[in-house]
Amino acid sequence: MTNSDENRWRQRLQNFEKATSRLVEACKAEDYTDLERAGLVKTFEFSFELAWKTLKDLLFFEGYDERSPREVLRRAFQTGYLTESETEVALDALDKRNLLSHTYDEGVSKEAVSLIKEKYEPMLRSLLARMVDKRDSV
Numbered sequence: 001m002t003n004s005d006e007n008r009w010r011q012r013l014q015n016f017e018k019a020t021s022r023l024v025e026a027c028k029a030e031d032y033t034d035l036e037r038a039g040l041v042k043t044f045e046f047s048f049e050l051a052w053k054t055l056k057d058l059l060f061f062e063g064y065d066e067r068s069p070r071e072v073l074r075r076a077f078q079t080g081y082l083t084e085s086e087t088e089v090a091l092d093a094l095d096k097r098n099l100l101s102h103t104y105d106e107g108v109s110k111e112a113v114s115l116i117k118e119k120y121e122p123m124l125r126s127l128l129a130r131m132v133d134k135r136d137s138v
Contacts, residue, residue: 006138009057013131016050020128023047027117037113038103044116045100047124048093054131055081069094081130082123089123 026040052069055076059066062079066072073094077087093115100112 005057005061009054009061010135012050012054012057013135016047016054016128017132019043019047019050020124023116023121024125027121032113034103034106034109037109040116041100041103041109041112044112044120045097048097048120051090051124051127052094055127058131058134076127081134082127086123086126089119090127093120093123 023040023043026036026043029036029040032040052072056066056072058081059072059075059079064075064079066075070091073082073087073090076082076090077084082090096115099108100115103109103112
């Protein structure tokens with residue numbers, strides 16, 4: 001692949017790092033107001049979107065041409081960027097993206113916070129660490 005392909009995934013990785021850093025900070029809170037819960041969910045959505053798109057760009061740089069988020073996540077497992085359990089968590093997050101956006105429903109909102117803090121944020125941190133290792137080794 002070309003230098004522009006490498007630069008693209010590296011640039012996207014910087015954005016993913018920033019978004020994930022914000023998510024990690026947001027997950028440190030014990031309690032949330034309705035507005036803070038909505039903010040946490042939005043921060044997760046940005047981070048997750050950047051995660052799969054960064055993976056897509058990295059995989060393209062490596063010679064793969066996956067298009068959909070589901071294909072990208074499965075290829076990320078095959079190439080070792082995600083473990084099997086992280087892939088299951090990522091696919092679950094992908095499936096629940098629409099549910100998570102219903103932050104006006106308090107029950108759904110609280111469930112979203114729990115999922116983000118307990119499952120999704122740790123998976124994103126782990127993925128980010130692997131991609132940073134990849135960047136630093138290339």
